[in-house]
Structures are given as structure tokens and as C-alpha cells.
Amino acid sequence: MRHASYIAAIIAAAAAVSARAKTVGPDAYLYLATDEVNYAWEDISDTGSTWQPGADDKAKTAKMGFDFTIYGKTYAYARFSDNGLIAFGNENTQETNVDLTSQSPAWDLPTIAVLWDDWLITASAPAYYDTLGTVPGDRRFIVQWEQVEAAPGSPDTVTFQAILYEGSGTILLQYQDVVVTGGDGSHDNGLSATVGIRDTGGQTSGRNLQWSYNQAAIDDGMAIRITIIPEPVTMAGLVLGIGCLARYVRKRR
Ligand SMILES: [Ca+2]
Ligand SMILES: [Ca+2]
Ligand SMILES: [Ca+2]
Ligand SMILES: [Ca+2]
Numbered sequence: 330m331r332h333a334s335y336i337a338a339i340i341a342a343a344a345a346v347s348a349r350a351k352t353v354g355p356d357a358y359l360y361l362a363t364d365e366v367n368y369a370w371e372d373i374s375d376t377g378s379t380w381q382p383g384a385d386d387k388a389k390t391a392k393m394g395f396d397f398t399i400y401g402k403t404y405a406y407a408r409f410s411d412n413g414l415i416a417f418g419n420e421n422t423q424e425t426n427v428d429l430t431s432q433s434p435a436w437d438l439p440t441i442a443v444l445w446d447d448w449l450i451t452a453s454a455p456a457y458y459d460t461l462g463t464v465p466g467d468r469r470f471i472v473q474w475e476q477v478e479a480a481p482g483s484p485d486t487v488t489f490q491a492i493l494y495e496g497s498g499t500i501l502l503q504y505q506d507v508v509v510t511g512g513d514g515s516h517d518n519g520l521s522a523t524v525g526i527r528d529t530g531g532q533t534s535g536r537n538l539q540w541s542y543n544q545a546a547i548d549d550g551m552a553i554r555i556t557i558i559p560e561p562v563t564m565a566g567l568v569l570g571i572g573c574l575a576r577y578v579r580k581r582r
Contacts (some may be wrong), residue, residue: 350363350364351364353539353540354538355538356531356536356538357535358536359557359558360526361538361555361556362540362555363553364551364553364554366501366554367552368503368504368550369552371490371503372473373458373461373471373473373490374457376459377457377459378458378459379456379457380456385411385447385481386411386422386424388409388410389408389458390407390408391407391408391458393406393460395460395470397417397470397495399417399441399498400529400536404439407493411448411456411477412445413445413446413448414426415441415472416436416438416439421434421435423436425447426442426447426521426522426543427542428523428542429525429527429532429537430539432532433531439529440531441491442524442526442527443472443474443490443524444487444489444502444519444547446516446522447521448478449479449480449481450477450478454476454477454486455475456472456473456474457475459471465495466495467496469495471492471493472491474487479509479515483512484511485509485512486506487506487507487508487516489503500554501552501553501554502554503552504547504551506549507519507547517545518548519541520544522541523539523543524547525538538555
């Protein structure tokens, strides 16, 4: 009986995981997003540089310390706003998040919408950014939106971060706290936010990978990893697979 209930618990737990687990994409550039990845918060609030814009809807240009590649182009600087958005090539301070599958952000730039909503960085809690790792090719750049408010005098805050990996171009989005406790619920769990990535002109070229748009699709303790499907590996796997199949057919004869 104890054994049966143990098995039932395992099945229930597996069902709970698979109910949440989700993969989006690939987009036209073969970016793929999944939440089947471990959440491992990398706190940079002790080590990172701080940014306090002093006003709403501003952006910071920060040198990443390496060239980061997104949609095939490399950038030395990340331009992140208080609104949970990173742009490349220029800044984007737009407060109103858009649907990346059909609309262009106000500045038509390569963009990572980490949790793009109209957030506010206050005097008591700056945003942080840092470059970690010392080995060229294996470094990462982190932006941490720490306790940002939903509006001036918001009863509670949200905290999330983005990690950009040098060599692979992988993007990891991590959400420590996405609920404004005591608020009206309108900003909770991404309900008023865009999460995803897009290239310049992405809404028409198919180079957009949107996890969610104004949906309660983000949980506390959730991570989303965005990677490019490695075409050469896929081809190598295909060649290997055909080789194995040919050997198998020869043996059968
Ligand atoms: Ca704002
Ligand atoms: Ca605003
Ligand atoms: Ca909160
Ligand atoms: Ca919004």
C-alpha cells in the first residue's frame, strides 16, 4: 500500500512537471526556447555594477567584456532598460510591451524581452550587471532587475535576471519573484509582459521566438533557456544515423 502510494506520488509529480514543461520554436533562425532547465539563480547583487536611472523609462548601455552574438550579429554592448528589456545596437526605452510575432518595438532592434513591462527602478534597489568568468569564449554577462516596482509606490516588487553566454550565444532567463504581492494582480506572472527574443524586422521575417505576450506564463523559480539548434551537429547526427542504418541493412542481408 505504501509502495502503491509512493508510485502514485511519482506519477503525479511527473505529470505536474510535464504540465508545466514547454518548448517554443524553433523560429526562422532556429532559436529554440525551453523551460526544461534547472533554475540556478546567479546573484550578482554583491559583485555587480549598479544602475539607478533616477527616472522612469530609461536605458543603460553596458560593455559586456566580450562579443555576444544574437541572430548572427555580434555586439560589445548590451542596452538594457528599467522595463526588463535588452536591446542591441541602440537603446529601447519603450514602456509598452508589444507582441513580437506581429509588431515591431518602437526601435526596430534585436531584442531580448526578459520580462518586458513598465517596471520602475527605485532609489532603494538598483539594477545590477556583471561579467562573470575569465576564460575567453566561456564568459557570461548578467543583468539583474532587483526588486523593481510595478508603479510608483507599488506595494511589492519583482526580481528577475538574464544571463548571456559568450561562446554558445545561449540566453538564460531566470525569474526569482514575478508576483506583486498586495497589488491588483495585473502585473503578476507576466500578465502584462512580453517574454521572448526577436531580430530586426522579426515580426515579418519569422525571426521571433515569443514565450508569452500578456499571459500569466511565468512562475517564481522558473528558468527559460534559449539556444540555437546547432545545425552542424544535426547534420553530423544525420550522417551518423544514415551510416548506422546502412550498416544495419547490410547486416540484415
Ligand atoms: Ca518603466
Ligand atoms: Ca513608465
Ligand atoms: Ca514580489
Ligand atoms: Ca505591459
